[in-house]
Every structure is written in C-alpha cells, then in structure tokens.
Amino acid sequence: MNNKKHQIFVSSTYMDLVETRNKVINSILSLEQFPAGMEMFSAANEQQWSIIQRTIDNSDYYVVIIGHRYGSIEPVSGISYTEREYDYAVNKNIPVLAFIRNRNIATLPTEREQDPELTAKLEKFIEKAKTKMCQFWDDSDDLVAKMQTALFKAFHHNPSIGWIRGDQAASPEMANELARLSRENSELRSELDRYRKNNELPELEILLNNEYKISLIYPEIVDGLIKKMQYQKIKKDEIDEKLLPFIKDEEIEEFNSKIPSIEDIDKFNKNKLEYELITNHSSLLEISIANIGIIKATEIYIDLEFPKEVRVFTEEFLEEIKEPKLEIPINPIFNARKKYMESINPFMKNINHYSNLMRPYKDLGNLFLDTKSSNFQSLSRLSNSYLLNNNGYKKLWVEGNSVSIKITDLLHTREIRLPHKLYISPLQEGEFLINCSMMCEQFKSPKNIEIPVIINKNLLDK
Known part of the structure; x- marks a missing residue:
C-alpha cells in the first residue's frame, strides 16, 4: 500500500x-x-x-x-x-x-x-x-x-x-519543477494574449443594394436603333416611272454618296444602345460598408472594378452625356413625291395609289430627319471621372468603370451607407464579376473578393 x-x-x-x-x-x-x-x-x-x-x-x-x-x-x-x-x-x-x-x-x-x-x-x-x-x-x-x-x-x-x-505531497525537486512550470505557463499566457491582441482584426464587408450580389434587368427592346437594310442605295430602274420626271440623276447620285456606311451604322447603334440603356434602364447603386470584426478599422480604402458588361456613373455624368446623332441625307423621292402630288389633279385623293407608289422607299431617310448633321461621338470616350465628397470622413471617386472609396474609420459591429448617388446600367446579358479590394490600416495585405453581377431579361429566372 x-x-x-x-x-x-x-x-x-x-x-x-x-x-x-x-x-x-x-x-x-x-x-x-x-x-x-x-x-x-x-x-x-x-x-x-x-x-x-x-x-x-x-x-x-x-x-x-x-x-x-x-x-x-x-x-x-x-x-x-x-x-x-x-x-x-x-x-x-x-x-x-x-x-x-x-x-x-x-x-x-x-x-x-x-x-x-x-x-x-x-x-x-x-x-x-x-x-x-x-x-x-x-x-x-x-x-x-x-x-x-x-x-x-x-x-x-x-x-x-x-x-x-503535507511534507510528502511534493519533494523539493518537484516543488522547483512546479514553480518552473508555473512561470512558463505565465509566460505562455502572456505571449498568447499578445498574439491574440496582434491578431484581433477588423472584418470588412461590402453590400451593394443591401445584397452580396447585384441583379439587373436587361430590356426586351431598345428604341432608336437603325436597321442596316433601310439604308440601301436608290436604283433608278426601281423607281416608279410616274416619279422619274421629278427626280434628277444628280440627286440620286448625291443621296447614294451620303448614305452612312455599314461601319458608321454599327458604331452609331452601339453608342445609341448604350445611351438608351444608361438614360432609361439604369438603377440606383447603394454601397454599404460594415465592420463585423472585434476592433475598429481605420484608414479604409476600397476599390471596385466593374466588368465592361455594366456601366457605373454619377448624376453629373448623366447630365453631361449627349444623345448620339447620325447625319442622314433626305431621300430625293420625298421631293419627287411632293412635286408629283402638285402636278396631279388636286381633287384626286387616291391614297391607295399613293401608298403603293411610295412603299418601296417609305423607310429610306425618314429617321432622324430633324437632325442637322453633327457627328455622333462614342460614349466610351466620354469622361466619367468624378470626386464625390459629401462627408468629411467618407470620400468616393469614380474613374471610368471603377469606384474608389475612402473611410476614415469604422467601429466594429457598425455599418455605414455611403451618401453618394451612383447608378449602374446593364450593357449585356449574362453573369459577371465585380473585383473588390479592401484595405485598412490594420491589414497586412488587401482582402480581395468577387461580387456576382446577374443581368437577365427576367429577374424571376434567377
């Protein structure tokens, strides 16, 4: 025993x-x-x-x-x-x-x-x-x-x-060992406390329209685009013979020489489509930043790089953009029609005859007739560089299709919604990604995340 x-x-x-x-x-x-x-x-x-x-x-x-x-x-x-x-x-x-x-x-x-x-x-x-x-x-x-x-x-x-x-509970050697282990334990606890303190970091989150993704609606139809087939050259042998006396060969040649090229029409349609999507199919973009960590974040910088399939812009940009224009010559058949109608009996009102007469040419030159030249310009070349500074400790820049944010500090467990008004417009259907980089004074390196963008003609499909 x-x-x-x-x-x-x-x-x-x-x-x-x-x-x-x-x-x-x-x-x-x-x-x-x-x-x-x-x-x-x-x-x-x-x-x-x-x-x-x-x-x-x-x-x-x-x-x-x-x-x-x-x-x-x-x-x-x-x-x-x-x-x-x-x-x-x-x-x-x-x-x-x-x-x-x-x-x-x-x-x-x-x-x-x-x-x-x-x-x-x-x-x-x-x-x-x-x-x-x-x-x-x-x-x-x-x-x-x-x-x-x-x-x-x-x-x-x-x-x-x-x-x-009591005197047998621990020998002197055991007592010394226990004292050593106690000191070592105290040192390890202190080191652990320092490690925990050094590794207590903010945890930043970004929400776009209160979500971790963006869903946009792409319109079924966009008005104002030009069909290439509407701008074919006039052939004299295809003109109704009743109008020939009222059309000069020089007028036909001048009209045919001023018809926009396929390249010009493509360029116009691209800019017109983007203009319509921006002005009539954009949505408000609200940005919220949250700190769900356990310490305050200071000197916060956030960069958002949006994909080319969307366009991000400010109210100032929306006020400055101009509708694309394409110089289109007036169809000489319109003048021929007028002269022909003046030459016939004023009491003749054979509308069907007139309609049939004009049918092959009714679409030529009847779009943008109020346009007095002025070459269109590419929206992609328009400046979209703005500094929005509505608050002393929150700043926001828009450069091209990128957004940069600076926040002086953000307490843990707090969330702020940026007061700056931004808009986003869909340019193409599909699923894309926003590249987001977040950095603060407490981070050793930036935190990079990807935010999904879903563009669909019917949001119920997603």
Whole structure:
C-alpha cells in the first residue's frame, strides 16, 4: 500500500453494535486508514445533520453495518440516521460497502427490534442495501475479516482521492519543477494574449443594394436603333416611272454618296444602345460598408472594378452625356413625291395609289430627319471621372468603370451607407464579376473578393 490514506465513514446503529463497531474502527486504524463516525464528534453549535453531511463529503469510502435494529429516527426525514446517511452517501456517489448480519443468527432481546413498524422499515432498508455491494456476517470477527478484504479490493479497483502528508505531497525537486512550470505557463499566457491582441482584426464587408450580389434587368427592346437594310442605295430602274420626271440623276447620285456606311451604322447603334440603356434602364447603386470584426478599422480604402458588361456613373455624368446623332441625307423621292402630288389633279385623293407608289422607299431617310448633321461621338470616350465628397470622413471617386472609396474609420459591429448617388446600367446579358479590394490600416495585405453581377431579361429566372 502506498502513502495515501483514506477516510472511511462507518455508519451503524449504536446501542446494539457498540462492541462490533469498536472492532471495525480499530481494524480500520490497523490498516493505517482514518475511520470517521458520529460518535467521534459533538454537535457543537451546528445541527447534527449538517455535521454528518460534511463528514461524509470528506470521506473516501462509506461502510454501513446493519444488525437487527433499525436505530434512532431522524425527525426531518422520518427514517433512521443510518438509512439517511446511507442514502446521502449513495447520492454523492461515494463508494458504499454494506455488511448485513445474517437474519438467522441468535441474538439477545436488546439486539433485536421489537416495534413491528420499525422492523418493517429495517427489512425495507436491508433490501435497499442489497442493491449495492454487500456481504453477510455472523459475528464481529467475521465482519472485521470481510470488511478488511473488501476495503483492500476497493482501494485497488475503485481508488479514491485519499490523503497524504503535507511534507510528502511534493519533494523539493518537484516543488522547483512546479514553480518552473508555473512561470512558463505565465509566460505562455502572456505571449498568447499578445498574439491574440496582434491578431484581433477588423472584418470588412461590402453590400451593394443591401445584397452580396447585384441583379439587373436587361430590356426586351431598345428604341432608336437603325436597321442596316433601310439604308440601301436608290436604283433608278426601281423607281416608279410616274416619279422619274421629278427626280434628277444628280440627286440620286448625291443621296447614294451620303448614305452612312455599314461601319458608321454599327458604331452609331452601339453608342445609341448604350445611351438608351444608361438614360432609361439604369438603377440606383447603394454601397454599404460594415465592420463585423472585434476592433475598429481605420484608414479604409476600397476599390471596385466593374466588368465592361455594366456601366457605373454619377448624376453629373448623366447630365453631361449627349444623345448620339447620325447625319442622314433626305431621300430625293420625298421631293419627287411632293412635286408629283402638285402636278396631279388636286381633287384626286387616291391614297391607295399613293401608298403603293411610295412603299418601296417609305423607310429610306425618314429617321432622324430633324437632325442637322453633327457627328455622333462614342460614349466610351466620354469622361466619367468624378470626386464625390459629401462627408468629411467618407470620400468616393469614380474613374471610368471603377469606384474608389475612402473611410476614415469604422467601429466594429457598425455599418455605414455611403451618401453618394451612383447608378449602374446593364450593357449585356449574362453573369459577371465585380473585383473588390479592401484595405485598412490594420491589414497586412488587401482582402480581395468577387461580387456576382446577374443581368437577365427576367429577374424571376434567377
């Protein structure tokens, strides 16, 4: 057996088991263990049951000796002190060793219970004790032998905390080692605190229109585009013969020479489409920045690079852009028609004849007739460089199709919505990405993310 000592609480009725109990206590002492029981303590100024509870709490094992008497009744619970001590030890998960005297052993009248009610309680208590580890004994010598054997087994198979001498708890070498480990632990904790402090970072998020993506509607139809087939050269042999007297060859040649080329029409259509999408199909773009980290972010810079399939612009840009124009010559057939109508009887109103006459040429030169030259210009060459500074600590720049943001600081768990008015317009159907770079004074390198852009003719499809 090692130097560990155990406290063993001995519980039993008293008057009928005085000698037996003394032998058990002496046996425990001979094993160099500590016996404990209520006969060793006075109630002092505390209630008796409180002392019993505290003593059992400090014990490593609980031994109950059951004879043929039930014992004194504890007034609060209505059961004997012995049974209540047993129940308390079981509830506290203290290892219990029960020793029950054989029921057929001859005893003195003073050793047996005479009250039938108490006898019934005793038998019920015995049945309860049988559910735990228990042995039966005949006399005190038999009990001591069985108890010692049971305790040895409990020490090895169900070890408890026990007690050791203070001077044996730790050798000087062990004490020094514990001191060293304590210092090392303190240093590691300090280092861990410094590491945590250095790694406490802001966590920035960006929301566009309160979402982590942008969804835009592409229009089904865009007005104002020119069909290439509408601008074919006039062939004299295809003109109605009734109009020929009113059209000169020079007029036909001049018109044919001024018809826009396919390249000019393509260029015009591209700019006209972009103009219509920007002016009539754009959406407000709201930008929100949040710090969901645990410390304040300072000197925040955010760059948003939008794909070429969308256009980002300011109100100032919207006010400055001009509608693309294409110089289109007036169709000479219109003048011929006028002269022809003047030459015929004023009372002739054969509208069907007139309509049929003009049908092959009705689309030529009848678009943008109010346009007096002025060459169109590419929207892609228009300047879209603006500094919006509506707030001293929040700044926003728009350069081409990129947006740059500067925020002086942003507390953790806070979110701000930029007051600057921006707009976004779809230029092509599909799914694209916005490249976003976020940097602040606390970051070692920028945080790069991609924001999806979904452009669809029907948002319900996504």
